[in-house]
Amino acid sequence: DVKVTQSSRYLVKRTGEKVFLECVQDMDHENMFWYRQDPGLGLRLIYFSYDVKMKEKGDIPEGYSVSREKKERFSLILESASTNQTSMYLCASSSSRPNYGYTFGSGTRLTVV
Amino acid sequence: QQPVQSPQAVILREGEDAVINCSSSKALYSVHWYRQKHGEAPVFLMILLKGGEQKGHEKISASFNEKKQQSSLYLTASQLSYSGTYFCGTEQATDSWGKLQFGAGTQVVVTP
Numbered sequence: 001d002v003k004v005t006q007s008s009r010y011l012v013k014r015t016g017e018k019v020f021l022e023c024v025q026d027m028d029h030e031n032m033f034w035y036r037q038d039p040g041l042g043l044r045l046i047y048f049s050y051d052v053k054m055k056e057k058g059d060i061p062e063g064y065s066v067s068r069e070k071k072e073r074f075s076l077i078l079e080s081a082s083t084n085q086t087s088m089y090l091c092a093s094s095s096s097r098p099n100y101g102y103t104f105g106s107g108t109r110l111t112v113v
Numbered sequence: 114q115q116p117v118q119s120p121q122a123v124i125l126r127e128g129e130d131a132v133i134n135c136s137s138s139k140a141l142y143s144v145h146w147y148r149q150k151h152g153e154a155p156v157f158l159m160i161l162l163k164g165g166e167q168k169g170h171e172k173i174s175a176s177f178n179e180k181k182q183q184s185s186l187y188l189t190a191s192q193l194s195y196s197g198t199y200f201c202g203t204e205q206a207t208d209s210w211g212k213l214q215f216g217a218g219t220q221v222v223v224t225p
Contacts, residue, residue, distance in 0.1 A: 004154075031211060042115065042200060042217040043155075050210050058212070059114065090154070094211060101145055101157030102202070102213065 003027075004105035006091050012111045019078040021108050023091030029103075030096035032074035034058075034066065037088040037107070049074055050096065081112045114139065116203045118216035125191045125223045133186040133219045135201030144177050144184040145202040145213060148195075155200060158186075163206070188221065196223045 007022035025032065031050050035043040035058075045058030047066040055066050063085060067075045074093075078085055088109050092102040116137040123131050135144060143162050147155040161177035161184060172189040184203075188195055198220045202213035 033212065035215070040217055042118075043202075043215040044115070045212060045214070048210065048212050056210065056212075059214070096211070098211075099143065099160055099162060100211075101160055102147075102155075103157070104147075104154035106154045 004091055004093050004103050006089075006105040006108050008108050009106065010109050010111075012113060013078075013081050015082060015112055017078075017081045017112075019081050019110065019112075021076040021078075021089055021091075021110070023074045023076070023093075023105055024072050025074075025093040025103070026072065027093060027095075027103065028071065029093035030071070031094045032068065033092045033094075033102070034064075034074065034076045035090045035092065036060070037090055043090060046076065078110075081110075083112050086110060086112045115214050116201055116216045118199075118201055118219050120219060121217070122220040123222070125188070125195075125221065127193060127223055127225055128190050131188045131191065131221065133188070133199055133201075133221075135184045135186070135203070135216055137182040137203045137205075137214075139182065139203070140206040141177075141179060141182050141203050142206045142208070143204040144175075145204070146175055146184075146186050147200045147202065147215075148197045149200065149218075150197040191221075191223045193223050193225065196221055 091105040149155040163179040
């Protein structure tokens with residue numbers, strides 16, 4: 001069964017901490033994405049990557065960075081966590097072949113206190 | 114840039130039909146539809162490409178009008194398992210990387 005695995009289901013961090021969210025996929029997909037999901041706002045794209053070591057900003061990159069050192073792993077980094085980054089974070093991957101859907105991970109609910 | 118979905122929520126009895134709409138102000142290459150059940154990951158339902166095609170998944174079908182940059186998802190003879198939040202994801206015609214912009218979602222509740 002193909003999977004996108006996010007390392008933590010729930011996470012509580014303090015304001016100012018550096019936070020790492022990890023995502024691993026086993027489908028050999030080229031594209032990987034980080035979204036945050038907030039009630040009433042849907043899913044908003046933070047960053048995405050179309051190849052190892054390549055990254056592109058999404059719609060709301062401020063306060064975040066990413067790392068993709070291996071094809072299967074895409075990490076989201078909150079440089080200095082703030083309370084307005086409390087959210088559900090979803091990782092997704094997709095093939096670079098046209099017309100493929102995304103496979104999502106189960107999400108990490110991050111609370112910053 | 115995010116597409117606009119309507120309605121925000123719909124309550125159905127089993128066997129009833131519903132339509133969810135998704136519209137964008139940008140020229141689109143494709144529209145995806147996903148369903149997310151509470152506490153779970155969104156699950157891919159179908160993709161529609163420009164060309165106005167229609168697709169189906171179980172008794173769920175969708176259409177795409179590329180001239181209007183609109184897509185509609187049709188829930189026919191709804192079942193309890195159809196409950197969840199439905200998201201449309203749009204890929205802009207000018208985009209090279211297949212990234213999607215998602216709508217705010219439509220919550221569907223199917224009651225016995």
